[in-house]
Amino acid sequence: MSNPSTTPLPKNVDVVIIGAGAAGLMCALVASQRGRSVLVIDHANKVGKKILMSGGGRCNFTNIYCEPSNFISENVNFCKSALSRYTPYDFIALVNKHNIPHHEKKLGQLFCNNKSKDILEMLLHECHTSGAKIRTHCSVTNIASLNKNFEVQTNLGLTTCQSLVIATGGLSIPKMGATGFGYQVAKQFGLDVIPTRAALVPFTADKITLGQLSALSGSSLLVNVSCNNMSFKENLLFTHRGLSGPAILQISSYWQQGDCLEIDLLPELDLLQILEDKKRSNPKSELKTILTQFITKNMAQILLQLWFPDSAFTNKAINQFSHSELTSIAKQFHCWQFKPNGTEGYRTAEVTLGGVNCNEISSKTMQANKQKGLYFIGEALDMTGHLGGFNFQWAWASGAAAGEHV
DSSP states (O other): OBOOTTSOOOSEEEEEEEOOSHHHHHHHHHHHHTTOOEEEEOSSSSSOHHHHHHHHHTOEEEETTOOGGGEEOSSTTTHHHHHHHSOHHHHHHHHHHTTOOEEEOSTTEEEESSOTHHHHHHHHHHHHHHTOEEEOSOOEEEEEEETTEEEEEETTEEEEEEEEEEOOOOSSOGGGTOOSHHHHHHHHTTOOEEEEEEESOOEEOOHHHHHHHGGGTTOEEEEEEEETTEEEEEEEEEOSSEEESHHHHHHHTTOOTTOOEEEESSTTOOHHHHHHHHHHHOTTSBHHHHHTTTSOHHHHHHHHHHHOOOHHHHHSBGGGSOHHHHHHHHHHHHSEEEOOOEEOGGGTOSEEEEEEOGGGBOTTTOBBTTSTTEEEOGGGBSOEEOTTTHHHHHHHHHHHHHHTTO
16 A cells, blocks of 8 residues: 655645544545545554554444543533544444454444454555555655645655645554654644643552552452542453553543542442341351452452451451441442552553644634644544543544545
8 A cells, every 4th residue: 555665755635644543544535535636644664553453453443332421622522523423333334344344342342353454454445446645654854834735845755735634643652653743733833732641541559559469460350440520330450560451541531640549349249238247147257258259369368458457357257347347348448549659651551631722623624723724633632532442433533524624
């Protein structure tokens, strides 16, 4: 699909799209199908790297329950227009057209049965058949606005266009080529950029806490985690750095440095009631033994030791605990207060919070209000979805919206 780097760029096209990821490729295929001449350029050696790595290599390409409420932005209404015009079912229709087998894993999350490559090849096929040109190893060195056109200077030469689309994503996973280029372009043309930070990212813990929890690394369980009036009920994973898993990644988008997480480790149980019942029905049973009905023996031992360092306390029979002590034990399991040391940062973050201020952009066309012909789509904008296919749906929807107007 990409031409050799020795081939000169076309001197003039209708549309230049910088960034050959999900949003850029969607914009390219929609625009080229309208008859526009389109050139997609990317500084990386391959296109669609985040598509290929997503969903554990199977690409969680959309979510059938996608709603504006699944997104975070300083302009929460901005996404409504694009999402309503290009829905998950529109993308599913494209997937079905290419006979790509897929399935719903849970909570509306759609995955390829085979490999993420199926989605990328579908997008590239659509671009190719409609005439869009794609060039990799192409780094932009300068952008200038001249009359009604843009001049885009690259290491492979100069090209001009009527419409320039910035689809360069955010700062997440720099080893795959992520940069702040899109934000630089926005600032060049006088657009406001909301401060960015890592999102959908694991938490780290301090050395003392890591030492206490190290033996739980690799263990997982269903929890309900809350922070700043948001809650997510999904799996938590203990790691050698701290906490991860879907529940943690979700809540990380709402967490601020210094905040404490409230974690219910047994969200589907009333532990106090269970302990009181056991005190009556099986008074000689040990606390740890009762807990192993719901969590592993190792986890019960470590968590009790963390919260109640007195070993004699945790080895007592259940009938030796007062109501007050059982209440304290239940509270720890249902309201564990965990204060992260920080996050793993952009290195492992799935997305970037913040970005180009959506108030600067038309929600219908994705065009910058201050600069005619300049468009921003996908993760470059201050629009961040929850985990579970929502960020891909935003890429498809925003890319399609711009593609209809460039």
